[in-house]
Structure formats: C-alpha cells, structure tokens
Amino acid sequence: MNGSLRIGRIAGIPISVHWSFSLLIVLVVLSAPGSSASEVGWLLLWVLALFAAVTVHELSHCVVAARRGLKVEGIVLLPIGGMSQISGLPGPPTVELEVAIAGPLASVGLALVMGLAAFATGAPVWPPTLFSGSWLARLAWLNLLLAGFNMLPALPMDGGRVLRALLARHRDQVSATRIAANVAQVIAVLMIVVGLLFDLWLILIGLFVLLGVGAERRSAGIQQVVDGLVVGDVMARDPTSVPAHVSVAELGGWLAAFPGRALPVVEGSTVVGVVAMVDLVGRPAGAPVGSVCDRTSPVLDPSTPVFPAVLETLSRYHRDEFAVAVAGVPAGVLYRSTVEQLLRGAGPRSSPPERRRAA
Template sequence: MRNFHITRVWGIPIRVNISLLVFLPVLAWLIGSGAQIAAYAGIVGALAGTELDISVLLAGSTPWVVGTLAAVGLFVSVTLHELGHAWAGMRYDLEVESITLWILGGLASFKTFPREWQKEFWIAVAGPITSVLTGVACYAILVALPANATVALFVVGWLAVTNLVLAGFNMLPAFPMDGGRVLRSLLARKRSYASATRTASRIGTSFAILFAVVGVLNFAPMLLLLALFIYAAASGESRTVALADLLEGLTVGDVASPTRLTIDADATVEELVDRMFAERSTEFTVTQAGEVVGVVTVADFKELSKAQREADTVADLMVTDLPRLDSAMSAFDALVELDTGRATSALVESPEGTHVVSREDFTSAMEMRRLERADGPF
C-alpha cells in the first residue's frame, strides 16, 4: 500500500501508510466515544490528583476534539517509540532506511540487522524504554496542568497510561515484536542465530493463534489483524534467516553453474526445440559472438505455432533484462536481488566471463548445505 513522506528526523524519512490515514478518523471516534472517556476519566483523575468533570468531556463536539488529539498523540508516541529503535541502531552504526507509521503502529526499517545478541537486545528494548520515558514525561505534564484544564488533563493522562501499556504490550515474547526480538537475542547467547530464530518464531506463532482466538471470541478485528501480521512476519523471518544460514559464506559465483547448454541468438526457435528434446533441458543460455546475452526457456515459445517456430529466432524470444550481478556478491544478497526483481535467473559477471545463475542453482546449493549438516535450520 502507498506511503506518504511527511518529514525527516536525524535524516530518517518518516512515512505514513494510507491505512493509517483511513483508520485515523475511526481511531479518533473510538477514543472519543463516551465509553472510552468514562472508562479512563477515573484513572486519569487519580493520576492527576483531581476529579475530572465527565460532562465537560462529553459536551458538544468535545469528544471529537479529545479523540483527535489523543489519536494524533498516540501516533506521535509510536513515532518516538520507533525513533528509540532507530537511535539505538545508529549507535551501532546501522543505517535506518525509514520509519513507517501504519494501522498497527510503526516500523523502523534497517538496511541490515545485526546478528550479535547484545546489539539486537539493546535495539529491541530501546523502543519500550522510549515509550516508558514518554509516559513518564506525559505524567509530569499532567501533574503540572491546572485542575480546570479538563480536556488537556484527559488527553495527556490518557497518553501517559497508553505509552506504559504500549511498552508492556510490545515486550510480550511474540516474535517479531520487541519482546520476541529480546527473546531471540537471549536465546542466541548459547545457540545459533538460526536456531534462536526458529524457537522465537514458534513462540510468536503461538501468540498469533492466541490473539486470533481472543479476537474472534471478542469480535476484535484489530487483534485479528495483529495476529495475521505476527504469524506472517514470524514465519517470513524464520525462513529468511534459515536461507541466510544455509548460504552463509557462499558467493553467487560459487552458486552459479558453469555455462553448459548454450544456443546462438540467431538460431531458429525450431532448432531450440530440437536441442531441448536432445539435451532434455527446458532452459538454455543464449550467446551472440561468444558472449552471454540472455536466457530462453520452454515457457517462452510454448504458445507459438510450428510456422512461427520456424520463422522466429531465439533472439526474438530470449529474456535479456536479467539482473547483472558481480560474482563476489554474497549468495544470499543475490537471492534477495532475484526476489526483488521477480526474476528466475541472473547474469553473473566474473573474470572468467559471464555465467547464468538460476533459482535451481540456489536450491541445489542449499540442499548440499543441508545434507552436510543434519542439525541445520531445516
């Protein structure tokens, strides 16, 4: 979904997802509803040391004002929470690509995430610590406000309570929430990073199922959405770490197969079909003047008639806009490049010439790694 850039903090782009813009009026209404105001007025009054006049909070359009201020304040708090993560990451010289606010909160995106348990631990806890400090700051403002500033007292007090709840909720060991990352970092002290991720992901999946059950029983769509997010994110990160572990230490040059089956770009498609039958292969590397220029597969010509196969050349069908990778690039980064470009193959440039690497090559390399160590991530 579309994101809108709103500002920069410490050079980090702050973006708002369209889901938040759509949900913000709903959130303002939910917070400013009579039930929410009545539920929190007593708590806020106890914190402020005075009794809040609920009739003032419910008069006219005041609930909308309260709801809007509280909703905006909540996402400012979420931004501060994510900036806490970003600040900790920057202390370890990590690049923060962006902070995105969306319907479920915020997300600080790092270009690379450290595998050292100490770094992950402090980056993970920095967000909840920031939320606690924000809550304390709101409480200090609450105490300093005059007793007759009813709306301001309620909003600031509500933010004080909400920030503390936000910190506590984020520390649940539901990977990949902050508490789940703290759990993984502690597990990684005495086991491999992949094994720690696998365990944390299983616990995160269990929490996702629990949230889903509670969400269904209590008709809470936000909890269901959170459950789906945790389940998908935990499963996805577990797979990513497992792949990275299997490909660790390999370059894309190591993974790429030597170019064996080639066909000239000027050959007819009919010649290509004959070669595929003879070689029992569905993919060929295409060359021109001895240089690799593309790839052609059976899918590229299966819709052609026999007449078209005799008239068209391989150059008319071959895929040439393949990613070009340096042979020294890490195998995992190369696989990410293929996924990002939705490509099935890539051209690998090396001092020995240009080769083609396919997803099948990565699969073969990972299978060999898996067979080498029975206790691997799979």
C-alpha cells in the same frame, strides 16, 4: 512501502503514512456516532498523539540501527502501529538485541517524562487512564502501554526479537528463531482468541504476528542453507571486463557467443557498472557500452555475506547479474540464477561451468 505517502524526515529518516491509515481515521469518526464535532476532533487528536508516540518509538529503533551500521530505509505508519524498514536484520544477536530494545526503552523514557510532568502540574497519574483526565497522564500511560505491548515475546514484535537474540547467545541463530517462532505462534493464537471476545485490533495484530512469524521462519530456513557463504563463494570468478568505450555492436557480437553472460564495465581500471545482452537490445550499434550499461545496481565485494546482504540486493534490484570487484578492480559476476539454485537446496556452490569460460 507501496501505497504510502512520505510526510517528512526526522533525524535523516524518512517517515511515511500508509494509505490504510485513512481507514483508521474513518473508523474513529464512525465509532463515535452522535458525538459533537469537537468530541470527534479530540478523538482524532488522541489518534495523532498515539502515532506521535509510535513514531518516537520507531525512530529510536532506526537511530540505533543506523549507528550499528545497518541500512535504514524509513518508517511506515500503519493503522496497527509503526514499521521500521531496516535492512540487514537480524544480524549478530547483540545488534538485534540493541535495535529491538531501543524502541521500548524510548517509550518507557517518554512515559516517565510525561508522568513526571503530570505529577509536577498536580494532575492525578493514578489510577491508569487513557481516555479521560489530564493529557500528560494519558500520554504517560499510553507510552508505557506501547512499551509493554511491544515487549510481548512474539516475533516479529520487539519482545520476540529480544527473546531470539537472548536465545542466540547459547545456540545458533536458526534454532533460536525456531524457538522464538513457536512462542510467537502460541501468543498470536491467544491474541486472536482474546480478540474475538474483546477487541478487533488484537485479531489484526495476532494475524500480523502470524504472517511475520512465517516470514521469519522462511528467512531462517534460507539462512541455514547459505549461512557463512560470501559473494566470493558463489560468483563466477572471472576478471574479464569490458571498457566503457567499446561499442554496442562489438560487445553484442561477443556476448552472442556466450549466452547468458554479463560483464563488469570499466572506466580506466575501475568498475562502473554491469552489462548483459538485455542492456544492448534496441540501442544504437555505435553507442559506447558505458552509456547503456547498468550503473545503478550495486557493485558487490567478494567478502559480502550472501545472507542477508546479497538476498536483499537481489530482491531490491530487478537484474539477473551483478558486477563483483575488489576496491574497484573487476573480480567476476554474481548471477541471480546461481543464488536461486543454491536456495533450492541442491545447487552447486560455484557458478555453472559455461559461465567460467574465459573470453
């Protein structure tokens, strides 16, 4: 996420802190006027404990997601909580359910361990306490609160995801999202109203939910358009490719005859990248294509689903065309414009005819 600082890596998952986190620290210090340095110190330590609990919660989402084959980018800690960056969600309902429930379960587990430890040391665990009393008891209640709060059925919070996954068992994903989003909006508005009366953080979280719900609705709308489509349905099917040793001048002449076209670049018979006119501009005429082509953007497989995998690729890589190959053998090119046309709702389900001309 932009504006966040990597602070470490746990179980292979990068953990970052967003810059706005420093505002939280300032707010904590300012909110305790007249307190001694040690009192402020304890307060900051409490904030740190809260975010350690949040990190454990998010880590368990990420670990389950990684086990289910989803791509985990990392965890960002924000003042309103943690955010796991996981590609490929919502995915199948069972996967979304497992990933969503993992966080609250971890928090409940931590709460039990802390509560039992408090009990074992003779510290009172009842009545509930957050800001005074034994640290073990406070941490137990903190984790329980974290689990309970996240289980509110408000998309994109965990409880909302669980609700959507359960709804999707008996209906399609799009209508499951619609119902879960309606529930989330009602809860978000309630949070904001209650927040106005009692607590600023609730307003922030209510706004976060409203924003998140909007994104989930848009995503469900897009899914409806491209549901079931795979790369093979939307790519320009053309096995033409260019060997990596061909010169920039030679390929440039060829591409000039076919404006807007791109080609997979092969070494031997294996696709290693993709090249379009934009990659040749300003390059030495004698340079081999293999040295100027784009080798960083992914080579897609015709069976890859458009939603969400291809859409994520399109948002992550600023390129207009992607090589498609089957086990390394060139099969065609996927053009961004084709997908965008599709998303506008009126586009053809195959590529424009001028791109299908054989070379």
